[in-house]
Amino acid sequence: MAKAITSRAEDYSQWYNDIVKKASLAEHSAVRGCMVIKPHGYGIWEMMKAQLDSMFKETGHVNAAFPLLIPKSFLSKEADHVEGFAKECAVVTHHRLMKDPDGKGVVVDPKAKLEEELIIRPTSETIIWNTYRDWIKSYRDLPLLINQWANVMRWEMRTRLFLRTSEFFWQEGHTAHSTAKEAIEETLLILDIYAKFAEEYMAMPVMKGVKTANERFAGAEDTYTIEGLMQDGKALQAGTSHFLGQNFAKAFNVKFSNADNKEEYVWATSWGVSTRLIGGMIMTHSDDDGLIIPPKLAPNPVVIIPIPKPNDQIDVVAQELIAKLKSLGIRAQYDRDPKKRPGFKFAEHELRGIPVRVGIGMRDLDKGQIEIARRDTKEKSYIPVGGAPQYIQELLDAIQSNLFEKAKKYRDEHITSADDFTTFKEVLESNGGFVSAHWDGTTETEKKIKELTKASIRCIPLNNPQEEGQCVLTGNPSKERVLFAKAY
Amino acid sequence: MAKAITSRAEDYSQWYNDIVKKASLAEHSAVRGCMVIKPHGYGIWEMMKAQLDSMFKETGHVNAAFPLLIPKSFLSKEADHVEGFAKECAVVTHHRLMKDPDGKGVVVDPKAKLEEELIIRPTSETIIWNTYRDWIKSYRDLPLLINQWANVMRWEMRTRLFLRTSEFFWQEGHTAHSTAKEAIEETLLILDIYAKFAEEYMAMPVMKGVKTANERFAGAEDTYTIEGLMQDGKALQAGTSHFLGQNFAKAFNVKFSNADNKEEYVWATSWGVSTRLIGGMIMTHSDDDGLIIPPKLAPNPVVIIPIPKPNDQIDVVAQELIAKLKSLGIRAQYDRDPKKRPGFKFAEHELRGIPVRVGIGMRDLDKGQIEIARRDTKEKSYIPVGGAPQYIQELLDAIQSNLFEKAKKYRDEHITSADDFTTFKEVLESNGGFVSAHWDGTTETEKKIKELTKASIRCIPLNNPQEEGQCVLTGNPSKERVLFAKAY
Structure with a gap:
């Protein structure tokens, strides 16, 4: 298959690139700095999104969608924000193409120049607070607890897939409150959600803390962060939650009448995690044989492989196992393709990080058993067919715990x-x-x-x-x- | 509340705008032609997405993400496509802002001009087929059944919320096949999914058909469509599925070796539905009192209101009802806010189109009953507390059917x-x-x-x-x- 990847010891950076490429997670696109997230990578992102989204909703947040483009002048309204974000960004200056009068292609129509340039959002505080001005009149309109799942763009000079790309995907929460206290509580509530998600779902231990003034989000009073530790001893900022004070309310003139009918500026937070988390997941767990996905983030945590190839009896056992796993809430796929050999499939699913591999072969079936292998430690067991669903359920929990404990031990030792x-x-x-x-x-x-x-x-x-x-x-x-x- | 809306008879167009605005679905943003989808509108879109996404996945499709930006030259590669899409679009020409040397704001840095302009995708065939060239080598790599949920942008001169906006949200499927037959089957499979979704979930009857050459998607061999009929007698194109032949494969040189080891161009489809569906839903069902959401698309199909205000006994009955509805798979919200009166809440939830309203008052509770009202016909019933969950379940089904039958009768009469x-x-x-x-x-x-x-x-x-x-x-x-x- 020629899928061998560079070892971590040899070249950590190349190891990372190899995994992203060979586990079919993502690749660079024809547009500088923008990535294509391939189905296997996007499936993991969907798992992350679904879990985070439910945690946001359980705590009273709702989703909405704000425009992709931001008028250039908006960026200048908050003094620190403009310093941080009005730099490398994609600028829309025209709204029409026309046939090239001198050639075959198309050119920008010089008559279609915009009066004011528009910026592809690097983050959405400005456009959202400009909108909130109309939504917030009274303390009865507060709090506003709104999130959006969106693509954003920062024109990065040096990019790495998932870790730093020009376009990336994230969620950005933007909440509005009537008191500083409530806004700070919100900031910390979200930090806790991020930490819980990182540790319980990504199996990535994190340090919770507050950033120094120098590392703060541009426009924030305080930036809280969760910081993971990668296997090369470098930290990864995995999520941030900002207490914005009244900075954006002042910049966009967003006031509310309080219970005493007095006008005050609104208090704000914003917070986000991005597709960078996938990079964190890769670098926390994977090994020299490829990706390792924590079971809770695997779209299909179990893959079933017929040995050496499918037949009626194996098909029946596989389908029954899939049905029983489904009743336990566990998704499994059956890689039945008769054109590929088991060895190829084993290597492929190992590389792609599938937590549990089940091999069903006639020789084992004669003994009433199937082969179950875990991706993290590569241990194999032979388990009676009837006990397999229960065994797999427990094994997935064990893998999830083991990944976290192993990462935590590494982190604590570092x-x-x-x-x-x-x-x-x-x-x-x-x-x-x-x-x-x-x-x-x-x-x-x-x-x-x-x-x-x-x-x-x-x-x-x-x-x-x-x-x-x-x-x-x-x-x-x-x-x-x-x-x-x-x-x- | 001053929430009265213009009647359909008086001014259909204004009626539509009033509903979008007063049911808090969406609004225009500070950026020309781009909308803000508010939480209530976005909740409906999330229901649509979840259902469609599961239908795509059940039929073997997977999601991925391709870049927001497309190199200008890509648009010219398919002759018809460039005619259709290289017109009104957002063009990125620069990648940096700098402080205005003469003033306080920021200006575009003239030194940061891109070598080639980038277009915000109006649709993604070009960038995707440019990517598929590297993904497809052999018939073993086919079919590719990929979808993306994305924002796209077409610089519309005249916009209407949901129906025609510059930025809108959609899914775009892009599949690759080894034969024309298989690609045509895919095109029709998706058309069936769209029709099923429209009729069974949106309760919007549709005509399935094929477009004339003149109305075809730019670059397609055939465009299939579902067409709904709005209450003003105008049709709405609600979804399209395109058989693209080998046009994009030829434009981007995407070939595969077939089973006989001969090279052939790949066959393609693309298909999409968008936030326009929300406009279709509004115009199919709503009345002069506001929005009507089909139960299957309502994030919370049931709202419970204490009459005249909450107390311990009402709270208990409400919470028990919510729990029992949840066990039936029905989401309900309890609008407990003691600051607002029942009349205000009734009007609000009617305007917002919540399918079923439950009123819990002490006088009724003394008789062992609660009040249940349906949004579509406005009928009210008094139902014994114990029988309410079952009654509501059946009522939601009845509303869903009634909306479809009513719309179908209207459509058939037209x-x-x-x-x-x-x-x-x-x-x-x-x-x-x-x-x-x-x-x-x-x-x-x-x-x-x-x-x-x-x-x-x-x-x-x-x-x-x-x-x-x-x-x-x-x-x-x-x-x-x-x-x-x-x-x-």
Whole structure:
């Protein structure tokens, strides 16, 4: 099959690219920086979306859709936001093509120039808060708890599939509240949902924390984050939840009358996770043989393969197993294709990360058993046909737990305290991972450390223990440790 | 509340706009031609998506995501396609903004001009077939049965919410096959899915047929359509399924080796339905009091209202009812808000089209009953508390059927045969609806009739009876009747 992938030890970056390509998750498109998400990758995204969407809805959020395009002037209305987002972006300047008068193709019709350029949304705070102005009049209209699933575009110079692409897919929640307290609670509620999703569904342990001023979302008062740790010791920002204060309400003049009939600016949050999560999932679990999908995110967590090829008896056993698994809420596919040999199929589904593989062969059936293999540890067992559904159900739970525990062990082994800058640098170069160190609280020091080591402050952990200490770079006094890491 | 809406008799067009606005379905945005779909409207779209998506998946289709942007040159590669789509579209010419050197805002950075302009996809055949070239090598790679849920953009000059907007949301299926026969079967399979969805879920009867050459999708060999009939006697094209022949395969050089190891061009289909369906749903069922949502498309088909306000006993009855309905697979919401009076809530939920309203009041509870009202006929019944879940379940089915039967009766009463042009015009002006008439088969006549009457040929019905006749305009010989109508 020529599907061998580069090992992590040899070249981690190439290993990642190989998995994305050879597990048929995504590829680059003809348009610079924009990806094609292939069916296998998109199936995982659909699982992520469905789970997150239900968690948002259970907590009272509803979905809506706002325009793809944003008038250029909107970006300038919030001072910090414009600094952050009015840079590399796709600008629509014309609305018509015409036949090339000198040739065969089409050209932009110079008469169809827009009065004001439109930007493909890099994020939607501006257009949404411009809309909320008409929706919010009174405290009775609050809170507004709205999310949208959307594509956004940031003109990235260096792209990597899932991790950083010009167009990407995400959800962006935009909520409006009558008090700062309620908005902050919302910000933290969402952070908890993100952390729960990462840990219980993606099996990816995360650190919850708040960003430094330097790493904040452009326009936020506070940015909360969940940070995962990849197998190469680099951190991945996996989701962020922003308390926006009254910044966008002021920029777009969104006021409400409170219960005392006084006008106030509305309080806001925004929050998002994106297709980047797929990159996080890949780098948390996969091995040198390919992708490993946590069972809860696998569109089909079980694949059944006839050995060496299908016949009536195997078909019946397979169909009965599929039906029984379905009654347990487990989706299974039967890879019946008689043109391909079992060895090819085994390799293919291993590469594609299917959590459980069931082999049904006549020799085993004569003994009343089938072969069940788990993707994570590659252990194989021979299980009586009648006990297989129950066994598979438990095995899927075991795989889900094992992936999380393994990732958590790795993560916990890669949080290292450093009290001087030599140690700090040594840890980053050898063990990698998070370095827990004192920092003097200035952006200047933060930037200097990043310049010297490529490590940024990933977050100040929530409920961070307070302790007297000295900044690892400057020796200036510090009251708490923060988490540094090199990051994607 | 000042929520009264214009009656259909008074001004049908304004009635439609009023419903869209006052039932909080959608509104125009700050960006010309682009809509905001509000949570209530988006909830209906989510119901449509979920149902269609499951129908696509049951028939072997998978989802994927292709880029938002298309290189300008791609549009020129298929001769008919460029005529149809390289016109009014959003053109991205630059990829960066910069601070206005003369002012406070931001301007387009002239140095960031793209080498080749990019078009926001008006439809994705070109970028997808450019991608398929690498995916398809052999007959073993076929069929490819791929769909995407996406936003697309056509720079419309005159827009109407849901019916015609610059940005809209849709699904677009793009399949690849090894034979023409298989591709045509796919085209018709999808047409059947669309018709089934329209009739069984939207309760909107449709005519299935094929478009004339003049009304074909740009680049198709044949376009199949489902056509609904709105309450003003105008037709609505609700979904189309295209047999694309080998046109896009040839334009993008997509070949496969067949079983005899010979190279052939791949056969293609594409098909789509969009947020326009929401417009069709509104205009098929709603009345002068507001929206009517078919139960199968209502995110919450039942609303429960305490009369006159909630108390412990009412809360208990409401929660028990919600739980029992849930066990029957029926979602219900409890509009408990003590700040609003029942009359306000009744009017609000009527306007928003909730199929079943349950009133729980102390006086009724003393008699062991609750009040259940249906939105379509406005009939009210008093039902024993214990029997309510079962009653509601049956009532929802009855409403779904009633809406379909009523719409079908209207539609059937609005198909009129016309054998001369005077009758043809009279029918269009008086009764409206579909006019079944002979046509000589030329585009010239078709265009002339449209010019004279505004009626276009909606379709040549599938399995159309063959009969000798004379064209209603020219008197030239004709072998079958076709369906004319004024249309959205």
